Amino acid sequence: MSVTMKQIAAIAGVTPTTVSLVMKDSKKVSAKTKEKIRKLMGDMDYYPDISASNLKQGKTNTIAVLSTFLHGIFKMEFVNGVESVIIDSPYRLNQFYTRIGEEAKKHKEILLGKMADAVITMSLNTDPAMLHTMRGKGKHVVLVEDVLEGFPGVKFDNFRGAYMATEHLIKSGRKKIAFSIAEFKMYSGHQNVDERLKGYKKALKDNNIEFDKDMIVELPNYTIETGRSIFTTLKNNRIKYDAIFCASGDLTAAGFLKEAAANKIGVPDDIAVVGYDDTIIASATSPGLTTIRQPAFQMGQAACRLAISLMEQKSGDNNRIIVFNPELIKRESA
Amino acid sequence: MSVTMKQIAAIAGVTPTTVSLVMKDSKKVSAKTKEKIRKLMGDMDYYPDISASNLKQGKTNTIAVLSTFLHGIFKMEFVNGVESVIIDSPYRLNQFYTRIGEEAKKHKEILLGKMADAVITMSLNTDPAMLHTMRGKGKHVVLVEDVLEGFPGVKFDNFRGAYMATEHLIKSGRKKIAFSIAEFKMYSGHQNVDERLKGYKKALKDNNIEFDKDMIVELPNYTIETGRSIFTTLKNNRIKYDAIFCASGDLTAAGFLKEAAANKIGVPDDIAVVGYDDTIIASATSPGLTTIRQPAFQMGQAACRLAISLMEQKSGDNNRIIVFNPELIKRESA
């Protein structure tokens, strides 16, 4: 079906070995032979069979990104960051998804099935035993967000992000600050949920504001519709508040803004709103959303560079965790 | 490094052939042998080497999605649609990017280099000669958006979408309708640009409104910032208008909304706004954006199903172009 080295070699009157050397631009081949073979490869649309090459070399030069199905804007930006590093590297990128609960199996399938030499694992609960096994077999896993001590990873400082958001609200004169976050039960094990709550509490404490658990709204997901329900829930519960920190993300904050507007509540005059993520959504709302920027693109780049460094056995990156500092982006909502 | 069939076979006291048959759940193997081997595979973390399998079988069971680097929300939803079909199929998905101008080469690299058996090509200018070559070699390409007569593809009816948007504005009493779109020069060859302009013009004509080229704003890209410039440009040019159809997409419409608000122009009271795409952005703006829904997720599903049908040689899908009808989504902006 497709052209092989053998065919090229036959026509050029050399052996496949020579063709192979030309592919690597080896200086052991004469310029004349090279040129002749290159021309043939072009004319005949020769492209090396990656499967054969991988099989022979025992590696794939491929980095995998593994996440759950149905990803959102944050993952999109992260993957764009990964790609931006890949594009100027000799590696390829391959994205995989997994169902919750099948993470370990999927890791093995990818790494032991020789689909990739390294996996970048996005926000998944990973099994330390599996990570140890993979390490023992010379396979690499870079954890994102839900990192594990002793394994390479990249993450944001969610505590600090939440602290900054809460502090900003307090500094601008707010005293009664509501807080929305993913359901603790559903998302248990995801570090960002715990850390953000801690950051919020600490900022309150440092400013002598008492924590009130009625101010916490837990959400089953991160949609705009669910964001609207934050407003409704607080209203139904007759909570008095002058600010809300939507640690559940920009999308939910956007929903809150819409529902507040529908109820003729002014933002930020009546209620100040801070989101989380600084995805494109935060720039699109009116008023513009003050939020915590998580540089997903840069984090993707860092994760990819870390994976490459591991594959190339550089230094002692084997248990390095890179922490990114979030940044407060002030717009109009707070 | 990793476990191979040979090792499993040796320990089980059978030959690799038998192990291979167990992998395919062949009924030629006795239940007892199967069970023993399955257990061993589990215990030893055996996963078949995909490269070896691909090489031997001469196919990859993989579908590629090819697009340009740095994709946006639309592509994200499209790919989610593709994945939703893949997840319940025996196929794998692999995403690739290409630089503009290298499309043909990338297609060949993927298909002839055996990285995938079919390519879903997103909004790229493809070379018919290359498509013919691939077809001759039994490789499949599904075109998305920029389709070509005689080749399989999926697309939206952009003419109809633009017509609907414009007609909606006219029916709601607007007479002077501005129009924003990607730069014609830069995006020449992309069918949606031409088709949307035609739809806009036709709707005007059918309603006895004269086309005025001063009403057209051409944009170099699709960002929110660029969307703000639509407002500024029209203002600087002293154009009188009571509505705008941002055929350049929701993101640019969101930018327009923000700049209009900053200039104390009411939407929709002073100016009605219609966007294009119905991505998540349209739900996040205030006022909510009336827009043309392009079901990207469903289109991804259709593209993937078409690719699978081609690979499985079903019917005469070889030159089938599936056209999706857009839908007007009314929110508050018009």
Place this chain on the structure above:
DNA sequence: TTGTAGGCGTTATCAA
């Protein structure tokens, strides 16, 4: 500077 030969792990064919 080029050629020979063997094998990577899997699967298909044929034989037992």
Place this chain on the structure above:
DNA sequence: TTGATAACGCCTACAA
């Protein structure tokens, strides 16, 4: 029901 053998296309010693 299982085994022996060869081959997919490429790469890498080593030989010439």
